[in-house]
Amino acid sequence: MDFGFDVISAEEYERQRELYGPLTEALRRLIGAGIHTDVDEDTVRQAQSAIEAATELLERSQRSVTSTLRHEGTGRPLAWANPAIGLRNAIAPPMVIHHEDDGRAWSEFSLSGAYEGPPGWVHGGISALVLDHILGEAASEGLTRPKFTGTITLKYLRGTPLGPLRAEAWIDRVDGAKTFARGTLSDAEGVTVEAEGVFIQPAWARDAG
Amino acid sequence: MDFGFDVISAEEYERQRELYGPLTEALRRLIGAGIHTDVDEDTVRQAQSAIEAATELLERSQRSVTSTLRHEGTGRPLAWANPAIGLRNAIAPPMVIHHEDDGRAWSEFSLSGAYEGPPGWVHGGISALVLDHILGEAASEGLTRPKFTGTITLKYLRGTPLGPLRAEAWIDRVDGAKTFARGTLSDAEGVTVEAEGVFIQPAWARDAG
Numbered sequence A, B: 001m002d003f004g005f006d007v008i009s010a011e012e013y014e015r016q017r018e019l020y021g022p023l024t025e026a027l028r029r030l031i032g033a034g035i036h037t038d039v040d041e042d043t044v045r046q047a048q049s050a051i052e053a054a055t056e057l058l059e060r061s062q063r064s065v066t067s068t069l070r071h072e073g074t075g076r077p078l079a080w081a082n083p084a085i086g087l088r089n090a091i092a093p094p095m096v097i098h099h100e101d102d103g104r105a106w107s108e109f110s111l112s113g114a115y116e117g118p119p120g121w122v123h124g125g126i127s128a129l130v131l132d133h134i135l136g137e138a139a140s141e142g143l144t145r146p147k148f149t150g151t152i153t154l155k156y157l158r159g160t161p162l163g164p165l166r167a168e169a170w171i172d173r174v175d176g177a178k179t180f181a182r183g184t185l186s187d188a189e190g191v192t193v194e195a196e197g198v199f200i201q202p203a204w205a206r207d208a209g
Helices: A010-036 A041-058 A124-139 B010-036 B041-058 B124-139
Strands: A005-008 A068-071 A105-111 A148-156 A163-175 A178-187 A190-200 B005-008 B068-071 B105-111 B148-156 B163-175 B178-187 B190-200
Touching (some): A041 B041, A124 A148, A124 A163, A124 A190, A124 B124, B005 B010
Antiparallel strands (some): A178 A190, B105 B163, B148 B190, B163 B178, B178 B190
């Protein structure tokens, strides 16, 4: 396994963010349009041709998938390909993670119909994706220390509506290689899902501390 | 909440599957191309224009987001918009769920780099999404009975590699409105993640039984 990093400057970070952020936003809107479209077959095929043309353009040069970019200023990996938070991954819920000095991680974001399970409600597995990720962010101090999910338990108190949500997580305690994290997903009325998880530092990373 | 269904014929189902399946596949390939592209800025902007053109075509007519299609032959909802299995949702892992007569649900599928957490490995939250969904499929008898996740616990035995995987789930026991389901995610070497969950039939659906 390769946890190698390429460090990029703050300027290069901004340049890439301004270039790829709108691309991902355009892709998210396209995904939503595709889910609910009811246009005739010819129009679907025209859209598919435009999609294939865009793919052909973007595939002309592809970077290595194994190296991760680390921001020169914060020291944090960018995780731009990540399916939970990646700025460049249109699958990811549109989360930006904030880290407080006390180790707490939080994000406020809005989930569209692309993340819907039962009509009007967020799919339970999407809530699990969001919480697994944000607990992992807290446990690994903003992904600066490699940690893997050991176990995670999610308790769904009530349905989570589509729309504006807040996720947060914090470290409960640390016991050797195990970090115990807790967190919540909330809407404006309060907590909808509670999570607790154990995150484990892999053996190869323990000596490196 | 509206669990209304529009029944569609087997022929109409096939027509839509043949129309929208390739559209979603094209979108998945585009998402992957977007994550790893390294083309120059002009080419990114050209691709973004093609994406916006495709969106404009697909947005010309959008169907209601609240009605769910049910297959005339099987009686099962199609869940085509679903972010875990939807044929029309490019966010969804490419899972097709099979139901055995004994109630077991399973799926064999392959996860691409779009679902990557640590380099080479599936994001733990994506494993949670897959398992929450397939346990829910088993618990709700193929989504024919409304059930919501009450709690779910995931135990990560080792990393889940990108590539070919198998998910399966079954009902462990039923106690009143609570259905206890269990399941696994596996690669060719065996189980990587174990899951157990409690799924709850909402009060409004209990009388309808």
